[in-house]
Amino acid sequence: MSFAPPSLLTIDLDAIAANWRWLDARHPGQTAGVVKANAYGLGAAYVAPKLFAAGCRNFFTAHLAEALTIRPLVGQANVMVLHAMLPDEAEVFTHHGITPVLSSLPEIALWATEGKRVGRVLPALLQVDTGMSRLGLSAEETRVLFNNPDLLTGITITHVMTHLMNAEISEHPSNETQYQRIRTFQRQFPDARLSLANSSGLFLAPKFAADLARPGAALYGVNPTPGRLNPLTPVVQLHGKIIALRDVEPGTEVGYNGVWTARRPSRIATVAVGYADGYFRCLTNQAFGYFDGTPAPLVGRVSMDLTTFDVTGIANLNLGDSLELLGPHCTPDNLAQAANTNGYEILTAMGARYQRHYIGATPLK
Numbered sequence: 001m002s003f004a005p006p007s008l009l010t011i012d013l014d015a016i017a018a019n020w021r022w023l024d025a026r027h028p029g030q031t032a033g034v035v036k037a038n039a040y041g042l043g044a045a046y047v048a049p050k051l052f053a054a055g056c057r058n059f060f061t062a063h064l065a066e067a068l069t070i071r072p073l074v075g076q077a078n079v080m081v082l083h084a085m086l087p088d089e090a091e092v093f094t095h096h097g098i099t100p101v102l103s104s105l106p107e108i109a110l111w112a113t114e115g116k117r118v119g120r121v122l123p124a125l126l127q128v129d130t131g132m133s134r135l136g137l138s139a140e141e142t143r144v145l146f147n148n149p150d151l152l153t154g155i156t157i158t159h160v161m162t163h164l165m166n167a168e169i170s171e172h173p174s175n176e177t178q179y180q181r182i183r184t185f186q187r188q189f190p191d192a193r194l195s196l197a198n199s200s201g202l203f204l205a206p207k208f209a210a211d212l213a214r215p216g217a218a219l220y221g222v223n224p225t226p227g228r229l230n231p232l233t234p235v236v237q238l239h240g241k242i243i244a245l246r247d248v249e250p251g252t253e254v255g256y257n258g259v260w261t262a263r264r265p266s267r268i269a270t271v272a273v274g275y276a277d278g279y280f281r282c283l284t285n286q287a288f289g290y291f292d293g294t295p296a297p298l299v300g301r302v303s304m305d306l307t308t309f310d311v312t313g314i315a316n317l318n319l320g321d322s323l324e325l326l327g328p329h330c331t332p333d334n335l336a337q338a339a340n341t342n343g344y345e346i347l348t349a350m351g352a353r354y355q356r357h358y359i360g361a362t363p364l365k
């Protein structure tokens, strides 16, 4: 006999598909789905086939292992790996029909060698560092490549790409600087298309969408336009189950180190969610749970498996009920603000321990 974990994470795949369609309709180019980090923690094995059914034919993961997971779930779609290709991985890429993003001269050499081995011209994206100093060809590597075009013999560069460092700050001058740099680079590859926008990049000037946009966070309901209304459909809800309810006297300390003390007769709900679930310890005394829309302040320390909320005066609340910890009243962006982080970290940290309910799942192969 198996028991479901007490707290429930609901993931609306229909909303993810709707978000992809909406973003795709915003611009004339193609729209990929970024499903790295297990689709931002939401389950790549569910998200990738759902996006495929919605019409998505280009998928990005961070690592080869992630690409191998989704490869059988997305038909003939392009599966592309954003991060480094290691020497012993090249044949795995070709064997499974996965496309690398080449970000250095050694990777280019590796892919050219692999092309010779299999006797085919192999596709790849070429990533250029236009400002982030993280991945991509450096200015020096770019010069070497332009002076030695033979380095690319056996490789078809389908796209040149770069990644924006300040896309969510629309007025930031680095956006235009990076755009000009990648356009200059692209002139050397007249047949290659251009890819630079992440989610927020799709809300800059239209030219940033280019030929292949790479949204991730916005698919999952994170606001790509911080400070403005979120145009995307919410995707996740988290309901924490109340496993204890008690009434405490004024002066009672709650939780580790007594960092919250009741000032009035209070009713405390203990919820089966904690920092081991990705409900961050730094939310101590900072967040709210909601019952039928009524806020209940998080009181005391978030502990590993439990968090306490002040539910004083909330009518009709019973043991076994749940508090909304993420949902219409507290979005991942709201919770991120309370935790001094971003919505990305809230989503990707969400633990594997929750009971998961998927809305709109396509049948798994």
Ligand SMILES: *Cc1c(COP(=O)(O)O)cnc(C)c1O
Pocket (backbone or CB within 6 Å): 034, 036, 082, 162, 163, 197, 198, 199, 200, 214, 215, 216, 217, 218
């Ligand atoms: C993660 C990532 C994306 C997606 O970014 P979002 O901000 O989540 O839309 C796009 N491109 C690259 C290179 C990435 O690493």
